[in-house]
Amino acid sequence: MTAVNTTIEKPNALREYLAAAKHRRKSLIIAFSLGLLATIALALTLPAKYRSAGTILIEQQEMPQELVRSTVTSYADERIQVISKRVMTTETLLNIIRRYDLYPKERAKETREALLSRMRKDIGLKMISADVIDPRSGHPTSATIAFEVSYTSRSAEVAAKVANELTTLFLNENLNNRTQLARDAANFLESEADRLDHQSADLELKLADFKDKNLHKLPELTQLNMTLLDRTGEQLRELQNRKDSLEQQRVFLEAQLAQLKPNSTVFSDTGERIVSTADRLKMARSQLDTARALYAPDHPDVIRLQREVDGLEKGVASGPDAKSTASSTELNDLQRRLENAQSALADAEQRYSPEHPDRIRLQRQVADLKAQLAAQTAATPPAPAGVTPNASPVQADNPAFVQVQAQLSATRNDLAALAIEEQKLHAQADQYQRDISMSPQVEKEYRELSRDYENVRAKYAEIRSKQVEAKTAQDLEADRKGERFTLIDPPLPPEEPVSPNRFLIFVGGLVLSVGIALGLLWYLETMDATVRGRTDLFNLTGVAPLALVPHIGNLAEELARRRRLLLAAGTSAATFCVAIVLFHFFVRPLDVVWFSVARKFGL
Amino acid sequence: MERIQRALDLAKMQVPRVPATTAIPAAAAPVPAPLPDLEDTLAQRVALNREFALGTIEPIARVPVDWAQLREQRIVVNDSTHQAGHAYRMLRTQVLQRARAHGLTTLGVVSAINGEGKTLTAINLAFSLAAEPNQNVLLLDLDLRRPSIATTLGLKVERGLESWFGGDEPTRNVCYGIEGVERFNVLPTLAPIAGSSEVLAGVSTRRLFNELKGRDSGRMLVVDLPPVLLSDDALTVAPLLDAVVLVVNERRTKREDVIRVVELLGNTRIVGTVMNRSSESEKRAY
Numbered sequence: 080m081t082a083v084n085t086t087i088e089k090p091n092a093l094r095e096y097l098a099a100a101k102h103r104r105k106s107l108i109i110a111f112s113l114g115l116l117a118t119i120a121l122a123l124t125l126p127a128k129y130r131s132a133g134t135i136l137i138e139q140q141e142m143p144q145e146l147v148r149s150t151v152t153s154y155a156d157e158r159i160q161v162i163s164k165r166v167m168t169t170e171t172l173l174n175i176i177r178r179y180d181l182y183p184k185e186r187a188k189e190t191r192e193a194l195l196s197r198m199r200k201d202i203g204l205k206m207i208s209a210d211v212i213d214p215r216s217g218h219p220t221s222a223t224i225a226f227e228v229s230y231t232s233r234s235a236e237v238a239a240k241v242a243n244e245l246t247t248l249f250l251n252e253n254l255n256n257r258t259q260l261a262r263d264a265a266n267f268l269e270s271e272a273d274r275l276d277h278q279s280a281d282l283e284l285k286l287a288d289f290k291d292k293n294l295h296k297l298p299e300l301t302q303l304n305m306t307l308l309d310r311t312g313e314q315l316r317e318l319q320n321r322k323d324s325l326e327q328q329r330v331f332l333e334a335q336l337a338q339l340k341p342n343s344t345v346f347s348d349t350g351e352r353i354v355s356t357a358d359r360l361k362m363a364r365s366q367l368d369t370a371r372a373l374y375a376p377d378h379p380d381v382i383r384l385q386r387e388v389d390g391l392e393k394g395v396a397s398g399p400d401a402k403s404t405a406s407s408t409e410l411n412d413l414q415r416r417l418e419n420a421q422s423a424l425a426d427a428e429q430r431y432s433p434e435h436p437d438r439i440r441l442q443r444q445v446a447d448l449k450a451q452l453a454a455q456t457a458a459t460p461p462a463p464a465g466v467t468p469n470a471s472p473v474q475a476d477n478p479a480f481v482q483v484q485a486q487l488s489a490t491r492n493d494l495a496a497l498a499i500e501e502q503k504l505h506a507q508a509d510q511y512q513r514d515i516s517m518s519p520q521v522e523k524e525y526r527e528l529s530r531d532y533e534n535v536r537a538k539y540a541e542i543r544s545k546q547v548e549a550k551t552a553q554d555l556e557a558d559r560k561g562e563r564f565t566l567i568d569p570p571l572p573p574e575e576p577v578s579p580n581r582f583l584i585f586v587g588g589l590v591l592s593v594g595i596a597l598g599l600l601w602y603l604e605t606m607d608a609t610v611r612g613r614t615d616l617f618n619l620t621g622v623a624p625l626a627l628v629p630h631i632g633n634l635a636e637e638l639a640r641r642r643r644l645l646l647a648a649g650t651s652a653a654t655f656c657v658a659i660v661l662f663h664f665f666v667r668p669l670d671v672v673w674f675s676v677a678r679k680f681g682l
Numbered sequence: 683m684e685r686i687q688r689a690l691d692l693a694k695m696q697v698p699r700v701p702a703t704t705a706i707p708a709a710a711a712p713v714p715a716p717l718p719d720l721e722d723t724l725a726q727r728v729a730l731n732r733e734f735a736l737g738t739i740e741p742i743a744r745v746p747v748d749w750a751q752l753r754e755q756r757i758v759v760n761d762s763t764h765q766a767g768h769a770y771r772m773l774r775t776q777v778l779q780r781a782r783a784h785g786l787t788t789l790g791v792v793s794a795i796n797g798e799g800k801t802l803t804a805i806n807l808a809f810s811l812a813a814e815p816n817q818n819v820l821l822l823d824l825d826l827r828r829p830s831i832a833t834t835l836g837l838k839v840e841r842g843l844e845s846w847f848g849g850d851e852p853t854r855n856v857c858y859g860i861e862g863v864e865r866f867n868v869l870p871t872l873a874p875i876a877g878s879s880e881v882l883a884g885v886s887t888r889r890l891f892n893e894l895k896g897r898d899s900g901r902m903l904v905v906d907l908p909p910v911l912l913s914d915d916a917l918t919v920a921p922l923l924d925a926v927v928l929v930v931n932e933r934r935t936k937r938e939d940v941i942r943v944v945e946l947l948g949n950t951r952i953v954g955t956v957m958n959r960s961s962e963s964e965k966r967a968y
Binding site for chain 1: 753755758765773927932933934937954956959
């Protein structure tokens with residue numbers, strides 16, 4: 080074999096594709112035509128859909144906002160959404176479907192939900208916005224100035240009817256909505272005012288109660304309490320001064336009294352001093368004690384002395400206030416005597432042996448006195464309080480003594496009175512002090528209460544004024560002077576369908592058909608196992624072909640080709656004519672197309 | 683034997699138009715029939731030699747052909763401006779160069795399957811070769827199953843190779859020239875031959891080849907063969923050929939078929955390939 084080792088360059092890919100396309104032009108044309116035909120069929124057979132829309136303008140409130148402020152403050156588009164939700168309830172939509180006999184075919188076989196979702200899909204709601212400056216914030220924003228309610232249907236008439244119905248629903252619902260909102264606001268404010276009224280009354284009552292309960296502790300009385308406290312302090316000081324002077328006087332008088340004998344000394348004719356019965360009784364008793372210690376109880380001396388004492392006791396007891404005086408005196412005596420005897424006994428115990436007669440005697444005397452004292456104490460009720468121990472148990476008869484005594488007793492009375500008054504003043508001062516110290520605590524509570532009260536009052540007043548405004552706003556809405564929806568462009572039966580866009584479908588189909596043809600070409604080329612090009616042959620056999628013989632045409636072929644060409648031309652012309660006719664009748668009349676084209680080119 | 687006798691008769695009858703060539707290596711030729719009972723007379727020898735030296739003598743007849751019809755059959759030899767004619771001339775030149783370089787005289791034209799333009803290539807190549815000065819060409823139709831050279835050329839003859847294989851015709855009788863074409867002879871097959879494979883494998887085929895190629899080294903034998911993959915005919919004949927030209931039809935012949943053909947032809951020299959219906963073609967002749 081001859082060695083032809085020349086490497087053959089790979090031919091241009093694009094040229095290769097073109098060659099392949101040329102070779103397979105028949106299948107490509109068929110695929111392309113089929114795709115295009117299917118597209119045209121689709122574009123022509125898709126049912127036309129008509130869309131009818133009504134434009135509703137959102138008109139601003141007629142009255143200036145400064146005069147009457149509406150209680151409906153939500154943004155228009157927000158409210159439109161709310162209204163649309165209210166309008167598009169299952170019931171409303173089903174009613175419309177029934178009334179206009181919508182979706183007759185689908186109604187037979189689809190569920191209610193499917194129908195409703197169909198309906199919702201066909202209903203369109205489009206906001207129309209304008210760029211404005213928000214008066215509230217001053218920022219540029221887009222405000223909804225109008226909106227469009229539309230309905231899409233296969234029939235222009237039905238589309239218009241349903242769109243009309245929907246528009247009406249929107250208008251009514253807005254009216255209801257606004258009135259309702261205004262009424263709600265007014266009602267709410269009224270009930271709020273009532274509630275605040277009640278609350279303020281309650282607080283008022285509470286405040287009064289509190290004031291009553293903390294009468295002197297109220298913070299506004301603190302100053303007064305302070306003054307009173309000061310004054311009480313002054314009084315107390317004054318009282319103290321008086322008390323001091325009275326005390327001095329009392330001490331002085333007592334000293335004076337101590338120097339005076341209650342009884343003026345009386346002397347008998349013999350010059351003997353006449354001893355009073357009490358003194359004589361004292362003496363007799365001491366003698367009797369001594370005698371008892373010395374002698375046996377039946378000793379004549381003892382008996383005599385006993386008799387004397389008894390006699391004297393009777394004498395003393397007969398005096399005024401004798402009983403108590405006597406008994407107390409007696410008690411005193413006994414006490415004193417016991418003390419004496421005890422000291423003597425202590426002395427004796429140191430000096431003598433226990434068997435010493437003196438000691439024994441003293442012991443007996445002490446025991447005896449103790450017994451007597453015990454008996455006396457049991458018999459005598461305790462001395463009444465207030466009786467000065469220094470008070471002479473005996474009737475004083477010394478005039479100086481009596482005078483001093485009287486003065487002293489007056490002073491004492493004064494002192495007692497002063498003490499009582501002091502006590503009272505102290506109590507008063509304490510009270511003031513307490514009031515003052517309580518005051519901050521009370522003040523806190525008081526402040527809270529009064530603040531609450533004032534708050535409630537203020538709120539009440541505010542709500543009251545708002546209520547009046549709300550009432551006005553309600554009237555505004557009722558009179559339809561507020562922001563309102565106006566139908567400026569009622570839905571009309573459309574003359575042209577909105578979909579399908581047959582031209583777009585056609586163009587898409589064209590592109591798709593080209594794609595299909597190219598895909599087919601690619602597929603065929605990939606699946607093709609035949610020899611293609613000299614490169615291929617070179618690769619297979621290892622040598623380049625000796626000759627590349629092109630297709631040799633002949634007359635018969637040429638004739639056949641011409642026949643085919645004629646046929647193709649005829650077919651194309653016929654197809655074109657049919658397409659034009661179809662376009663004219665199904666898509667758009669040709670004269671319309673002509674005019675629109677002419678307009679575009681400015682003819 | 684009978685045939686030889688007939689040949690002798692023929693030789694006696696006809697007056698030779700052209701003197702016999704000087705070098706006639708009759709003894710060296712591998713004659714299949716050793717002719718034991720043949721009288722070794724000079725006359726017989728002369729007659730035989732004459733017949734064997736067919737290539738140098740005029741064929742039995744020059745038949746007219748309708749060139750317009752040939753053009754219709756895509757024979758483009760006379761159309762010097764056609765691209766294909768140019769391509770065939772390129773092919774011819776290359777084939778000739780190789781043939782002369784390697785001493786090839788029998789050239790088969792094969793393809794993987796039918797309908798790839800074998801016969802067309804064979805005829806066009808043969809005409810092209812004949813157009814070369816001093817180049818004798820003999821076109822041989824050995825596609826015995828579907829012979830088509832005769833119909834393609836529109837030869838109005840009565841006998842072809844089928845008669846020769848039938849055994850009652852001298853080779854000369856089935857060899858035709860064509861009017862207006864010098865140095866060109868054709869041995870057509872007019873009808874299919876049953877059992878082609880066996881016929882081709884038989885001794886007579888070998889003898890035919892020997893007869894045709896042995897006499898004149900300057901003569902080129904172009905053999906139209908059946909498709910390689912559709913029968914074993916081509917493979918049977920292959921050993922008798924010096925080389926083959928493989929015809930490939932672009933976008934029709936499968937790659938695997940080409941590979942298979944190359945495999946099957948194994949030992950046979952493939953002088954080159956021809957790409958038919960090529961989308962890329964030789965530059966237009968000027």
